Amino acid sequence: MNGKLGKGLLVILFGVLLIFAWHLQANDGKAQGEKHPDVDFSISCTECHQEVTPEIVAQWKSTKHGMMNFGCYMCHGDGQVEFKAKPDTDNCLNCHTGEPVDASKGGNLQCFSCHKNHNLKFHQ
């Protein structure tokens, strides 16, 4: 009897812990939706993505960002300290307030609303 009760309590406790953990996770945007899959941190983003998403790397490389080697980490974070699967556009403004693009003139628009894909082509 005691053993059964003990087991039952354990199951409930485990359940509560599970819900608590899920809740914690659900409240943490990073952990829920923005966690980079486990990676080998001894190699660079591009080295790995060259293998796993070669078409994205090729797209990126075909642009001036690729030519200047503005790596994945500049929009998506380093993947360890910070990871943004869906990047915001704050960083774009670090460079694009002059020529040829002045993003500050975009008003309330977000850069990626119009600049699509990893080649960031306008309206495509």
Add this chain to the structure above:
Amino acid sequence: MGVTRREFIKTTAAAAAAASIGTTLLPGGVKPLFAENDMEWHKSVCRFCGVGCGVLIGVKNGKVAAIRGDKFNTINKGHLCVKGFYLHKIIYAKTRLTHPMIKKNGKFEKVSWDEALNFVAKKFNEIRKAHGPDALAFYGSGQAETEETYMANKLFKGCIGTNNMEGNPRLCMASAVGGYLTSFGLDEPAGTYEDIEQAEMFMLIGTNTAEAHPIVFERIVRHKMKNPNVKILIIDPRKTPTDQVADLHLFPKPGWDLAILHAMARIIIKEGYADEQFIKDNVVFKDNKKNLTYEQYKQFLEKFTPEYASKVSGVPVEDIVKAARMFGQAKTAMSMWTMGINQRTRGVWANNLITNLHLLTGKIGKPGCDSFSLTGQPNACGGVREGGGLCHLLPAHRVVKNPKHREEVAKVWGVPVSNIQPKPGKHTVAMFEALNKGEIKGIYIMCTNPAQSLPNASKYWKGLKEQFVVVAESFFPTATTKFADVVLPAAFWAEKEGVYGCTERRSQYMPKVLEPMGEARWDAFILRDLGIRMGFKKEFEKYKTAEDIWNEYISLTKGRDLDLSGATYRRLKKERGLRWPVPSEDHPGTYKRYVKGDPIFDELSEEKKKGRWIYFYGKPEGKAVVWARPDKGPEEPTDEEFPFALSTGRVLEHWHTLTMTGTVPELNRAVPKAYVEINPEDAKALGIANKDQVIVETRRGQLKIEARVINRPKKGTLFIPWHWEEWMANILTIDAFDPGSKEPEYKVCAARIRKA
């Protein structure tokens, strides 16, 4: 604040599209792009490379929160490379040094500033008294501000009385200085970045511009995209990201490119691309011993057939011919080079031979034409070359050997002229050699990391271990602080004001926007206070602000070729830098030297200017020199025992010894570790696979490192990025140096490689 219907439709449509391709809008919907109303922006300059990009520092709640390219700065027009992009993060690195420390019983202990400075002053005075002033030395940096180097110069050359005052620009720019002085009679380029957009052709030799000078590369790319007829010639033993825009790439064996440059000159003359009138009016010819006639120079060139140059360099004959024609046929041409040319035992000669091509074709002094040396560090030109921070120099392009120069400087410094020795002190390699031998017993190292950055580095650890070493640094630990007896915390960029002078003769002001971290202090004031404690109160107590120091410095530039008298703080705070000569406050600065618009040219007598649109006023009769230099190869050519030529260099994402970029997670993520690049054919022959651990060995040391099998280095060559202490490439490099410039040959030595 509402969103207009048009914006709403746009953004919702965009959101749907974004969801399907994996990019999306910010959670929480639309956010205005400029939401930083409470951010204060301050105009400044990038802390990293010699390009000198303008930045805006964003300060919020007393902290530096953001950085942005300065769109009003004509160097970068708002753009930044990946390093500049993360510069603001470095201020808050965990490795910031925040307290003075003295090593006691082998361990660093926190001490007060008083204790630290009194201790250093006492030790330096003891050494000076017992062994003379030349037992002391200073080793500075092309990253220090002009004001900081100026104070060190005064303390060591003017007060202590030793010319043992050097800086790391000796290791990167000295050959360019030697090249400009011997070709034109004056240091630093005639042209500026403005020539980029006017050039029809670029010769990029010994430069991986895309990674070492990214914003210059960006300007070249942009120019070529707009003007597809622009031609780009690359001469480099290694294929690099710069190749993305190459029309022709010559791959010489490392250290064997002098013959190519002579062969190009020969073809240019033979095929009628030379500007004979320009040569007649503006050029003289010389070899290492005497003046030559044009005919004698042509005779000298006869040896350098394309076939000969091909045999020496390994570059196909037809490519050498094509390269010469490309240079000859273009109406305007700009050459750019950096360490691949300078860090050589014949670096000065290599510099001369590049300039020869411009002088023979008259492609100098005109828009879109220049022989333009790219500087590695942000203030190597401003602080050290112009400021006189090397052992043979005094401020404002003066030399210690010249009695008039000594007098002029001593007067401004308020010291007896006899304090300044007429004999140059020890150049960098000799200085660290003297430390090893115990001839130098005390050294002050500021803003640099020689224990890792010297060539054949481990050889010089002995002296650093044995002598009294003071290191003023913003970061701790570094390879050099390990050997220090005293470390002094230095204020970092944005925590101090001062001036940087970049590649194109442009001096730019940097503001102080926050207090130094912890107890850190500004280097110039650390030196001032040390000077006072060493007994030079009268000489140093007058400096209360950075502007005091700058004003004194620019007073010394009055009437010199680098006249900065018009570049007052008042102006520099407002303007995006000024390019010297800028002789008065109402002068706009100088786009091009030696021609109309250059105030020094404009003031020349009518007699001198008669019939001349260009006058190289650093040389007699205003004539520049075309040099007939022998085509010597590297100091340590490859042989059977060490069959590979090893080269080292930078990657885009990192800077020097990683003290700064190593603290940025994103940049570490981009390039997490060192590697040795090896050509696939060589790797196959040696049974080395990609990512294998290998041993790279030279006559000086060996390194275990990961192999990167890649079609970048030419067959028979290896390349290692030099940034990491853990994989210290300078254990391998050679400390042989150019006899003229004393710059070491980092770029070539003989090596072997095997699987670990």
